[in-house]
Amino acid sequence: MQAFLEARKLTVAIGGKLICRELDMMIRPGECWGVLGQNGVGKTTFLRTLAGLHTPQAGMVSWNGVALAAHARRSLAQNIGVLLQNEGGEFWGSVQEYVLLGRFPHRTALFGCNVQDEALVPQALAQMELEGLAHQPYNTLSGGERQRAAIAQALAQQAQCYLLDEPLQHLDLRHQAQTMQVFSQLKEQGCALMVVLHDTLWVQRCCDHVLLLFADGHALHGAAHELLTRAHLEALYQCPLRELFVEGERWFVAGV
Numbered sequence: 001m002q003a004f005l006e007a008r009k010l011t012v013a014i015g016g017k018l019i020c021r022e023l024d025m026m027i028r029p030g031e032c033w034g035v036l037g038q039n040g041v042g043k044t045t046f047l048r049t050l051a052g053l054h055t056p057q058a059g060m061v062s063w064n065g066v067a068l069a070a071h072a073r074r075s076l077a078q079n080i081g082v083l084l085q086n087e088g089g090e091f092w093g094s095v096q097e098y099v100l101l102g103r104f105p106h107r108t109a110l111f112g113c114n115v116q117d118e119a120l121v122p123q124a125l126a127q128m129e130l131e132g133l134a135h136q137p138y139n140t141l142s143g144g145e146r147q148r149a150a151i152a153q154a155l156a157q158q159a160q161c162y163l164l165d166e167p168l169q170h171l172d173l174r175h176q177a178q179t180m181q182v183f184s185q186l187k188e189q190g191c192a193l194m195v196v197l198h199d200t201l202w203v204q205r206c207c208d209h210v211l212l213l214f215a216d217g218h219a220l221h222g223a224a225h226e227l228l229t230r231a232h233l234e235a236l237y238q239c240p241l242r243e244l245f246v247e248g249e250r251w252f253v254a255g256v
Helices: 043-050 073-079 095-106 115-127 143-157 173-188 200-206 230-237
Strands: 005-014 017-027 032-036 058-063 080-083 161-165 192-196 209-213 219-223 241-246 249-254
Touching: 005 043, 017 043, 017 058, 017 192, 017 209, 017 219, 032 043, 032 173, 032 200, 043 161, 043 192, 043 209, 073 080, 073 095, 080 143, 095 115, 095 143, 115 143, 143 161, 143 173, 161 173, 173 192, 173 200, 200 249, 230 241, 230 249
Parallel strands: 032 192, 032 209, 080 161, 161 192
Antiparallel strands: 005 017, 005 058, 209 219, 241 249
């Protein structure tokens, strides 16, 4: 049976702000969902709710048909990978040791990690082009390098479903493209992904489904090619847009 993440009649709010109401949706293996919305609309809180890190006002989130609360946290961590925007605290080890933390939910040895855990770290570092920084202290990395290390840590986790909150922040254009290529490969391998993004071009290129979170608390979700229209995006971002076509690709540019 293929695993899936499902929301049923989900109502999410924080600080008196409604994020979504009675939302029904399912994230299946091999799907990549893009999440779009204005700053402050609640995209991060929504992802945290799907991960079981924020309690919804109503409704339920389930993994493989079973409510998140009924799963052991270790089991969830083995299957659902979460990348948050801001990681609290510092890490004083090397980049390699930081990425190795992604194997913690799978650890079987009483002390330390096993051979398989250690073998997966170089693979994750290579995927994010960090091999040359493996033994460098993590706290000496730039913002973009730290972001790539955080993604590598999530990749080392080898989850079935990834919830990724603005994974492209701090990344230059080349590493944005490289990172989205890695996510596309995960999708092809049968992983499910939900990715908060701001550039609609990456959503069009890499996501087959989208979730649009509006400022008034209503949401739209469905096929990307149906929902990524000028009318929907102007309503979402509350600004006029220009729709451009460049070499067969459609671009939305703010018209202000």
